[in-house]
Amino acid sequence: MQRRFNPLEADARWQQVWDEKQSFRASDTSDKPRSYVLEMFPYPSGRIHIGHVRNYSMGDVLARFRRMTGHEVLHPMGWDAFGMPAENAAMEKKVHPGDWTRANIASMRAQLKKLGFALDWSRELATCEPDYYGHEQALFLDMLDAGLVYRKESAVNWDPVDMTVLANEQVIDGKGWRSGAPVEKRKLSQWFLKITQFADDLVEGLKSLDQWPDKVKLMQENWIGKSVGLQFSFALDAPLGGIDRLEVFSTRPDTIFGASFAAIAADHPIALALAAEDSELAAFAEECRRTGTAAAEVETQEKKGYDTGLSVVHPFDPDWKLPLFVANFVLMDYGTGAVMGVPAHDQRDLDFARKYMLPAERVVAPPGEEDQPVQAEAYTGPGRLVNSRFLDGMSVEAAKAEVIARAEAEGWGSGTTVWRLRDWGVSRQRYWGTPIPVIHCEGCGPVGVPKEQLPVTLPEDVGFDIPGNPLDRHPSWKHVDCPTCGKAALRETDTLDTFADSSWYFIRFASQPKDRPFDRETVEKWLPVGQYIGGVEHAILHLLYARFWTRALRHMGQIGFAEPFTGLFTQGMVTHETYKAGDGSWLSPQEVRKSGDDYVHIESGQPITVGRVEKMSKSKKNVVDPDDIIAQYGADAVRWFMLSDSPPERDLPWTEAGIEGSWRFVNRLWRLFGQVDPAATGDDKALDRKLHQTIDGVARDIEALSFNKAVAKIYELTNAVEKAAPSASRSAAIRALALLVAPMTPHLAEEAWAEMGAANGCTGLIADAAWPAVDPALLVEDEVTVACQVMGKLRDTIIVPKGTPKEELERLVLAAPNVARTLDGATPKKVIVVPDRLVNLVI
RNA sequence: GCGGACGUGGCGAAAUCGGUAGACGCAGCGGACUUAAAAUCCGCCUUCCCCUGGAAAUGCGGGUUCAAGUCCCGCCGUCCGCACCA
Numbered sequence: 071m072q073r074r075f076n077p078l079e080a081d082a083r084w085q086q087v088w089d090e091k092q093s094f095r096a097s098d099t100s101d102k103p104r105s106y107v108l109e110m111f112p113y114p115s116g117r118i119h120i121g122h123v124r125n126y127s128m129g130d131v132l133a134r135f136r137r138m139t140g141h142e143v144l145h146p147m148g149w150d151a152f153g154m155p156a157e158n159a160a161m162e163k164k165v166h167p168g169d170w171t172r173a174n175i176a177s178m179r180a181q182l183k184k185l186g187f188a189l190d191w192s193r194e195l196a197t198c199e200p201d202y203y204g205h206e207q208a209l210f211l212d213m214l215d216a217g218l219v220y221r222k223e224s225a226v227n228w229d230p231v232d233m234t235v236l237a238n239e240q241v242i243d244g245k246g247w248r249s250g251a252p253v254e255k256r257k258l259s260q261w262f263l264k265i266t267q268f269a270d271d272l273v274e275g276l277k278s279l280d281q282w283p284d285k286v287k288l289m290q291e292n293w294i295g296k297s298v299g300l301q302f303s304f305a306l307d308a309p310l311g312g313i314d315r316l317e318v319f320s321t322r323p324d325t326i327f328g329a330s331f332a333a334i335a336a337d338h339p340i341a342l343a344l345a346a347e348d349s350e351l352a353a354f355a356e357e358c359r360r361t362g363t364a365a366a367e368v369e370t371q372e373k374k375g376y377d378t379g380l381s382v383v384h385p386f387d388p389d390w391k392l393p394l395f396v397a398n399f400v401l402m403d404y405g406t407g408a409v410m411g412v413p414a415h416d417q418r419d420l421d422f423a424r425k426y427m428l429p430a431e432r433v434v435a436p437p438g439e440e441d442q443p444v445q446a447e448a449y450t451g452p453g454r455l456v457n458s459r460f461l462d463g464m465s466v467e468a469a470k471a472e473v474i475a476r477a478e479a480e481g482w483g484s485g486t487t488v489w490r491l492r493d494w495g496v497s498r499q500r501y502w503g504t505p506i507p508v509i510h511c512e513g514c515g516p517v518g519v520p521k522e523q524l525p526v527t528l529p530e531d532v533g534f535d536i537p538g539n540p541l542d543r544h545p546s547w548k549h550v551d552c553p554t555c556g557k558a559a560l561r562e563t564d565t566l567d568t569f570a571d572s573s574w575y576f577i578r579f580a581s582q583p584k585d586r587p588f589d590r591e592t593v594e595k596w597l598p599v600g601q602y603i604g605g606v607e608h609a610i611l612h613l614l615y616a617r618f619w620t621r622a623l624r625h626m627g628q629i630g631f632a633e634p635f636t637g638l639f640t641q642g643m644v645t646h647e648t649y650k651a652g653d654g655s656w657l658s659p660q661e662v663r664k665s666g667d668d669y670v671h672i673e674s675g676q677p678i679t680v681g682r683v684e685k686m687s688k689s690k691k692n693v694v695d696p697d698d699i700i701a702q703y704g705a706d707a708v709r710w711f712m713l714s715d716s717p718p719e720r721d722l723p724w725t726e727a728g729i730e731g732s733w734r735f736v737n738r739l740w741r742l743f744g745q746v747d748p749a750a751t752g753d754d755k756a757l758d759r760k761l762h763q764t765i766d767g768v769a770r771d772i773e774a775l776s777f778n779k780a781v782a783k784i785y786e787l788t789n790a791v792e793k794a795a796p797s798a799s800r801s802a803a804i805r806a807l808a809l810l811v812a813p814m815t816p817h818l819a820e821e822a823w824a825e826m827g828a829a830n831g832c833t834g835l836i837a838d839a840a841w842p843a844v845d846p847a848l849l850v851e852d853e854v855t856v857a858c859q860v861m862g863k864l865r866d867t868i869i870v871p872k873g874t875p876k877e878e879l880e881r882l883v884l885a886a887p888n889v890a891r892t893l894d895g896a897t898p899k900k901v902i903v904v905p906d907r908l909v910n911l912v913i
Numbered sequence: 914g915c916g917g918a919c920g921u922g923g924c925g926a927a928a929u930c931g932g933u934a935g936a937c938g939c940a941g942c943g944g945a946c947u948u949a950a951a952a953u954c955c956g957c958c959u960u961c962c963c964c965u966g967g968a969a970a971u972g973c974g975g976g977u978u979c980a981a982g983u984c985c986c987g988c989c990g991u992c993c994g995c996a997c998c999a
Binding site for chain 1: 932979
């Protein structure tokens with residue numbers, strides 16, 4: 071065996087062997103239990119970054135481990151290949167988005183292959199190819215037929231930089247998620263997917279996802295935002311044009327007798343009608359629209375209103391009139407754009423009432439506080455109804471039910487659920503996306519492209535020298551005949567949001583027939599995905615859309631399950647120290663050298679300020695390139711480092727010392743593998759025990775994705791094996807160690823396996839080897855260390871046979887020298903014995 | 914503001930059910946080998962003290978318990994998500 075492990079040579083050799091033997095090809099017909107391990111597929115930006123390496127290393131350990139434990143594993147890879155960056159590149163570099171994207175895919179594929187992931191490359195797909203997006207178009211048409219797609223003119227979020235519409239989920243703090251430009255409102259005809267039809271089920275379904283992080287489930291629940299209450303109408307005391315009623319929604323119909331005003335949004339039809347003849351109101355409405363929705367602004371925003379002079383009539387008392395305001399805190403796009411104001415029990419209403427001198431009468435009170443006046447804070451807790459006529463004495467819940475029942479009986483309202491979730495607007499005014507397969511005919515309206523004409527492919531001859539949608543200004547592409555009446559018609563020139571592409575790729579991975587999106591039977595063999603791994607930044611967008619899409623397919627009878635991902639794991643980021651030069655400019659790790667405890671700039675020798683450890687970003691220059699690292703240390707050291715130290719859900723600080731340490735360990739293992747001796751004889755019971763405990767523990771840790779713990783256990787075993795004297799046990803441990811590290815450092819393991827060879831029982835590829843069996847008898851120790859405590863403080867420890875009886879333990883502890891000295895002749899009042907663990911003496 | 918997570922050595926972290934806090938790794942220190950260096954190996958490594966032992970210590974302050982990093986109450990801090998949601 072060579073003295074040093076040579077990854078540069080070994081990595082490529084084993085990668086080629088796995089490739090030739092198609093070692094990681096998933097069989098649809100295997101009888102083994104199936105396991106679908108999936109990491110979120112990358113956007114082909116051009117380079118793999120270290121975060122990808124961490125993500126795919128984790129998935130790879132699980133995939134390889136599952137193979138070793140007898141599973142038929144599906145572990146595929148593909149490309150989320152449509153999107154804006156390709157068009158931006160086209161504009162800047164005068165390359166076609168397709169050429170740019172495909173070149174990026176080629177180089178990133180090569181990078182991934184260098185890491186030796188156990189991927190089934192035969193199933194590789196790219197969403198920008200017609201043999202993917204054509205099937206997506208078919209699914210869109212199915213949804214159109216099923217009534218899950220509709221077209222609507224609505225105010226949409228317009229990104230003025232990317233010149234496209236954005237979904238609600240893609241607007242963050244009033245800014246476009248990609249461009250960061252403040253989003254404008256525009257009225258446009260757009261295609262929508264009816265995600266709200268599944269709102270309730272999407273919330274309910276979260277309960278079944280016990281292998282999802284609570285954090286993600288909570289984020290989804292909040293995003294969907296279910297509110298149960300009463301939608302009802304106030305009569306206007308004087309009709310305005312054709313409008314004589316005002317619809318409002320309230321989650322607190324029980325407080326209806328505490329109402330002292332009604333308020334509408336600045337964009338509410340009544341407000342618009344009034345503003346047409348009231349310039350003061352028009353100015354106020356304009357001010358409301360101008361106000362940003364950014365966090366800081368909203369918080370400091372004063373509640374302001376404009377008294378319309380109109381009144382509404384209380385539904386339970388025709389003589390009770392409530393003033394109607396236009397208010398800046400009422401939003402047109404939530405509920406009905408109008409509220410009833412109950413100052414005593416809603417803080418915003420209270421702030422508003424104080425400013426405009428409106429009454430604030432308590433109608434719910436906890437016991438004993440019935441007569442307390444309303445102070446600075448609105449009361450939102452439980453209690454009994456007061457000052458509320460026929461509701462007096464009821465609980466909040468009973469009163470809600472009573473008001474809803476009466477409203478429904480009297481016909482002026484009904485119990486309703488309102489959702490924060492909006493339907494998913496999927497139209498994008500972009501070129502590099504899936505063409506929406508619809509033809510607009512003057513006579514027939516929008517008509518779906520007949521399925522036999524799919525795919526509707528993107529034209530190649532497009533230019534990006536002027537802003538806007540190249541599909542729309544293409545001379546011929548959009549001009550087609552109506553499939554229904556045959557008259558001249560126009561193709562839809564919008565493309566689908568790229569989140570549609572990632573909403574079903576995990577299904578296509580499992581089954582890729584040429585003539586349809588997927589084969590149901592094959593899909594149901596593999597799905598749902600057993601373990602999905604990716605960044606938490608997709609907690610809402612991608613994961614919600616994928617859950618919707620899967621439900622839509624089930625709704626249409628195409629598949630039999632609703633949840634696409636049984637297990638979800640959100641891994642942390644890879645971070646790095648930041649370095650700042652004296653002039654405040656950022657420096658990359660390559661420009662910095664450690665000198666004693668300080669850092670200096672290599673070029674100038676000037677001292678460097680070390681900043682906080684942050685997510686790697688180009689702007690702060692704290693990035694490391696996986697290619698450089700692999701070239702220096704090989705794939706296995708990088709993979710090992712990605713799994714070590716930090717728990718996978720937490721951020722992992724990249725350090726030069728850390729990767730050096732991993733590299734040293736790879737070599738340490740390599741030297742140890744060289745010490746295997748098939749001729750060695752003799753037992754080492756302690757080492758056997760350590761080995762079997764480690765095999766068991768590492769398996770559990772990998773199943774739980776606690777890779778850092780598995781790594782620690784492997785270090786411990788390595789330490790023990792190194793210290794052990796030669797024996798048959800030691801050789802067996804060395805061989806088993808190769809199997810234990812095989813999922814993490816597969817090239818090293820494969821090389822060692824081949825070197826150890828048949829003489830040591832190492833035949834075939836370690837990639838095809840089974841996980842070592844555990845002897846349960848060796849998991850239990852026959853001796854245990856028992857802690858000897860006096861008054862809860864550790865005074866001594868004794869080693870006793872496992873299962874030593876209580877009385878005997880007590881006797882031994884009392885005899886322990888340090889215990890006897892501490893007791894100093896005193897007799898314990900009480901003795902607590904936890905068998906095999908500790909004895910605590912209470913004096 | 915609402916919701917959530919987290920807080921343990923110089924650093925990344927372990928501690929699975931309330932039962933020996935700091936496993937394992939990194940960095941550091943001392944030593945061996947070497948002409949020397951690298952590599953490797955051995956040892957030390959929470960703090961303090963009257964050092965064959967002892968005391969304190971898991972963000973801070975209380976509580977429950979024979980026993981608390983772990984459970985309960987109240988603070989402080991950091992990070993994340995949402996945000997005028999009726």
